[in-house]
Each structure stands twice: as structure tokens, then as C-alpha cells.
Amino acid sequence: MDTKPAEMMARRKFLKLVTTLPALAATAALVSPLLRFLKPNVEKFKIYAPTVQDAARGEVIAVATLREVANPWDYKYFVFTQKYPQYTPEGFKAANVPGVVIKLPYKITLYDPATGQGPWRWARDIGKTPKVTESDLIVFSRICPHLGCIYNFVPNYKEVTAGYGGYLPPPPRQHALMACPCHLSIYDPADPQLPGRVLSGPAPRPPRTFLYEIQGENIIATDVEPGGIA
């Protein structure tokens, strides 16, 4: 006789569960259209962000001539226009991605066709094969990979020590550096293994790079590594 009430409770619990599950499923089914209201380029019944839909499209431009960056540590700033998807009637927003072309004192490997490694390994992800594999020219996006500020190319490392949080580079790195005024990340553009290596500060990775080609006298930027907020 003692077991009977317990059994009835179990049955009630079971029935509750049976009615709760469809209710939960219905709630989940509501999430997808709600999300598509907020983020119209999400596919149906997908509730997480597909990055493919949010990929930006760049416009190919000549960023510098070879003569402008002829000597080691010559550099030139430029602005690359990139179209970002936006959830407005226009659908797209043209945003500026500032960049910098730098002439390094020695050649570094940008892309290893055999292994696909190097600073340009992201080219594969957007379906491109870099035409340049080794060069003393490198093109960085000046959007800081940390939190999206615009960082500076600083020709004299002493200015970095004075103005960007007191970091003194070790002797082999005492040359031009790149430094961000917002949160004081400092990058070495000429690191042979990892160009743009983070020397100091909170940045999690080197700055993003531009894919470029050389056509005659011109350096042509074609794509910028995806990621971050512009």
C-alpha cells in the first residue's frame, strides 16, 4: 500500500515531462525566425552565425609604386575600400580598411606553396593562391587585431619606448616597429618566422595581412585577411 502513492507521483512526473517536451521544442522553433528578424542573412533553421554570409568584398587598388618603397624601412599608408554586409535596405556598407606597405631589409617567406604555411595561409580559405611567395615587401592591415583601433607604423623604436607604454625592444629588434595607441600592443613587422609578431601588449595575434601582386611598377592589393570588426 505504501508504494501506490509513489507510483502515482511517478506517473504524474512522466506526464508532465511528456507535455513539457513539445512546449520546449516549440520554443526552440521560435528562436530561428526571431534570430532571422535580427540578423536577416542567417539561413532558415540555423541559429548560429554563418561567417560566409558576412564575408566582406574588397576593391582591388594600387597601393604604392615600387619606387616609393625602394629602400629598407620605407613605408606607405593607404586606404583599401571594403564592402561589408549590413542589415539595412542598402544591404552593404563601404568601409575603409587603412593599410601600410613596408619594405623590409631582407626577404621573408610569405607563402609556402608546398605546405600552405606562412603569413598568407588564410588565402586558401578564401579560395586564392598567392602569386608572390617570397618577398621583402609586406602589406599589413592597420586595423589592430586586438580591439579594432588603427595602429601606427613607428619608424624609430625609441618613439615606441617613449610613447607606447615603456617597452624597450631587445637589440635584434631595435628597428622600426608597429604600435597601437589604444591598448599599447607592439608588433615587429620584420620577424622572419612570424611577420608582425606581438612583442608586447594584449594583442592575441599578428596584424592581418593584405594579399598583393606586383604589376609592372605597381603594388596591387587584392584581398585582406577576413576577421574582426571594421
Add this chain to the structure above:
Amino acid sequence: MWEKVRDWLAQRRQKLDLFDETLVARQDNPLYLMGPMLYYFWLITVVTGVILMLWYEPTTTGAYTSIERIQNDIGRLALTFLGRPVTLGGLTRGLHKYGADALITITFLRIYRMYFLAEYKKPGELSWMLAFLGLILGMVSGITGYLLIWNQRAFWAAKVVLTVPVYFDELPLIGPLKFGSMIAFLFLGGPAVGQATITRFYALHFGISLVLLILVEVFFQRTRRKRINMSLFPLALFLVMLVVISIILPAESGRRADPTKTPLPILSDWYFLALYQYVKYTPPLWAGLGPGLLIGFGLIVPFLDRSKGRRPLERPFFTVVGALAVLYFLAFTALILFNIAVIERDPFLIMNITLVVLALGLFWELRHRRQQRQAAAAGISPPARAPVHG
């Protein structure tokens, strides 16, 4: 289970204080006037905000110009102050800005009061959690409102703040779902700061206050409590203070947003400055997780603090934690204003100071409890006190 939660909530609702309205008896002490003042400043901000909507234009091209126009041309009065014309538009904008600043200040002070006097203890848990959520929403309302000016400071604040959640994609397990990018894209209206961002921020800025105001009014209708238990004189005085400061120090507009140039030094509204300094010190994933954990800690602090007393010295550990929080808030704000940050040295120093101080706090707490136990064993009972909620 469900019944337990309902009982718990019903008990707390009896003593729920949104604006210290059940503490009328204690309002000979200005500390307890912070509740009604909070409500008062909030109303000023909402009303002036609605008036500003008449002239504000939420577009990337028109926002800055429309604000300038509100400030300098709308409702020009026949008097000038230091060569600048005094306008009704400028006054409204000043009241909105300084009213909001006062609102955030009072919210902060009230939260510190509730913390150091342990008002979050039973039955004040719900009041505390709502006050804390109110601070978060107030700050969100602040940052969404700030972007609407579309000046340099606002643009870069929005960009930096919304790059932070992108790093949640690095978390194990839930990271690959890319929900971090999702959060950023939902707020920005795409992967870049643009027109969609300003539209969404405008909606949020207005919506937060609108929804909260409706909820609060429903609550007051149902409990039939009085919203503001203050005489007319201080209310008029606060309004006059806001008007005077809006004339002497007109709300600034800064420079129009320029996406290719980061301003130096990069700053934000005053209540975000400490957070900005913190962001310099940590890896970017922790720039998001740190404040998240802090909010989490704030919300569950009533359930963590199991000490008996309410006075600060009767629960040393939580007093030390609170004092440390105040100190860091002030110190980090000062550091960023003077633009001091030595990345190689500071985080190590701060970590060590924090650990040592917390350890000392714990030690103090243990010693205090041992003394209490010994006193109890010796038969000395602490003097009886009136409960806070009288």
C-alpha cells in the same frame, strides 16, 4: 521546486525596494534619499530624451549635424553666456546628459551603500539584484546613447566594446558556434560600424528606458507605494543645479566620427574608463570574461555572503572585496586619465596586490569568526539591534 521558488519570490516581493520606497522612516539620512533621487533623475532623463527626439536625426550623415543644431540653434534665447548663445535645445541636451550622469552616479553610490551595509541580505536579495541589473542596463543605455552623437569618442568606443564579444569564439566547446560574433553582429547590424549600428543603438537606447519605465509604473500601481518621498525644495534645487551646469558647461560634441583615425588617448564615458584601463592589461578574451564574472559575482553576492552581521566590520572579507573594488575603480580611472600603463609591470603588480589583500581579508574573516565563536561559548551575546528593514 517550483513552489519553493514562488514562496521565495513572494517573500522578497513584500520587501522589494526599487527606489528605497519602504525605507521612508530612515530618510532623515541622505544615504536613503538616493532611491527617490534615482527615480527623479531617471524621469528628467526620459522626458528630455523624448524632447530631443523631435530634432535628432539617426543617420551616419545627419546625426552629428543635427546634434550641433540642437545645441546651437534650436530655441535660441535672447541671452548669452560667455559669448555663447543659450538655447532651449542646448539646455534640454544638457539636462539629458547631466541628468544621465547624475543617474549613473546615484546608482553607483546606492549600490555601494547596499553593499557596505549588507542590505542585500535576506529579505533584500531581489532588491539588490534589481539595483545591480539597473546599473548594467544604465551603462548599456549610456553607451548606446553615446554613439548617437556620432563623434570620434563614441565611434571608437562602440567599435572597441563590440570587438570584445568576438573573442568569445575562442572559448572551448561553445566557441565554435560563433555566438560571440553573433552577439557583435546583432548589435552592430553587420560586421562593421555603420548606419545599421546607429539605428539599432537608437532603438536600444530608447527601448531600455521605455520598457523599464512601464514595468516600474505597473509595480507602483499594484503596490500603491509613493514614488518620491521628498519635499519640493530639494527636487527644485537639483533641477536648478542641472540647468546651471548645462549653461556653464554645455554638453560637448567632440569631433565628427572618422573611421580612419583613432583618437588619442582613446577614452569613453567616465564610468567606462576603469574598464578601458583593465582592457590594456588582459588578453582580449578576458576583456569580456572579466566584466562578465564581475557582473555574475555582483548578482550572486547575497548567496555567497553567509556571515551573520550586517555591519561592515562584522563581515570583514566582503568588506575588503568591496573596498578593493572601489579602490580599483578609482585607481584605474586615474591611471587612464594620466595615460599611465606599463604593460610589462602593472598586471603582475596588480595580481599580487589583489591576491595578498584577498588573503589578508580571508584571514581577518577567519579570526573574526573564531572570536565570535569564543564569545558565544563564553556566553556573551552581541547587543541587539534593530533590523535594517524596519
